[in-house]
Amino acid sequence: MKDTVQAWSPRPGGWQTLQFDHGLWEDDFLLALVEWTVAPACVADVPADAEGALVRAAAADIPATAQQPRIGELLRSREPMVEDLFSALLDELGFPRPPSPPG
Incomplete structure (x- = not known):
């Protein structure tokens, strides 16, 4: 997953937008994202x-x-x-x- 992500400029309040270069998001990716970033995460399109x-x-x-x-x-x-x-x-x-x- 780390190879397919680009971080946008952080926003105040701890908001960080990440852009993933692969096509489809799988629900199983969310746990890996939380473990990698050590932060709460939500996925939005x-x-x-x-x-x-x-x-x-x-x-x-x-x-x-x-x-x-x-x-x-x-x-x-x-x-x-x-x-x-x-x-x-x-x-x-x-x-x-x-x-x-x-x-």
Whole structure:
């Protein structure tokens, strides 16, 4: 698993997004991920609708600052890179933003 993962910039509050380069996620991978990182983990893909995105944010104890129409607009965008869409979705939902690079 370690060979197929890329860490994104950490977000305040201990949030760390990991991108896996293999196609399908298996439930058995979660235990290996927790053992490897020695940290709690959850697995998420890009939700299909705004309501689902807001529910997931609330389950992660993120205050619902986002507006459902804006989340829906973002999910319907034609963003070609899922990484950019996922990052924008986290930002819009109110997850802490990663710090800006120095300079």
